Structures are given as structure tokens and as C-alpha cells.
Amino acid sequence: MEELVEMAHEFYREKISHVIHDRAVDGWEEPVYYQGECIGHVQKYSDRLLELQAKRHCPEYRDKSQVDHNVTGGVLLIPTAPVTDPEAYMEELRKRKAIPSKVVPE
Numbered sequence: 001m002e003e004l005v006e007m008a009h010e011f012y013r014e015k016i017s018h019v020i021h022d023r024a025v026d027g028w029e030e031p032v033y034y035q036g037e038c039i040g041h042v043q044k045y046s047d048r049l050l051e052l053q054a055k056r057h058c059p060e061y062r063d064k065s066q067v068d069h070n071v072t073g074g075v076l077l078i079p080t081a082p083v084t085d086p087e088a089y090m091e092e093l094r095k096r097k098a099i100p101s102k103v104v105p106e
Contacts, residue, residue, distance in 0.1 A: 022051035 022028075027045040031038045054061040085090045 020049050020053065024053050 023046045025045075027043045029041040030044050032040045032042055051061075055063070
């Protein structure tokens with residue numbers, strides 16, 4: 001059953017890909033009306049779909065972005081002993097101004 005679902009999804013993706021290509025590259029004809037009469041057709045194209053196709057297939061049209069993977073910062077570790085008296089611990093933190101003196105009620 002899962003194989004059939006995957007085949008259906010693949011067929012659907014291929015269909016979408018063909019339609020995107022047709023609208024971006026081949027375009028479509030749109031009728032032109034004058035005083036209620038069709039006097040001809042204009043060929044239209046989707047610039048946005050063409051842009052997306054170019055980015056997909058041509059590396060030179062892709063957005064240039066560079067990510068710096070070198071991390072120069074560190075992590076602050078504060079070793080503490082297990083808290084036996086929570087009120088005294090909170091009071092000590094308040095004295096050091098590590099937390100606000102007013103606690104917001106839940």
C-alpha cells in the first residue's frame with residue numbers, strides 16, 4: 001500500500017513539474033477582447049516560475065549565501081551545589097541582581 005502511495009506522489013510531482021515548465025517556458029495564450037469581441041491572443045509567461053526553474057537548474061541563478069560555521073563564543077557554566085533551601089538561594093540571587101526582585105505570580 002505504501003508503495004502505491006509513493007508512486008502516486010511521484011506521479012503528482014512530475015505532473016506539477018511539467019505544468020510549471022509549460023507556464024514558465026512555453027507560456028499560454030490569453031484572448032484579447034475589444035468591444036466584446038475576441039480580436040486575437042497574447043502569449044503570456046510566468047516570470048516567477050521561470051525564476052524558480054532557473055534557480056533550480058542553474059547554479060549561477062541561485063541566491064548567494066554563506067554561513068560561517070566557526071563559532072568563536074563560548075558557554076557560561078555556573079557550577080552550584082544542590083539547592084537545599086530554595087528561599088535562601090533566591091535571596092542570594094536577588095542580592096547579586098541575577099534575577100528581578102519581584103516575582104510575577106503565576
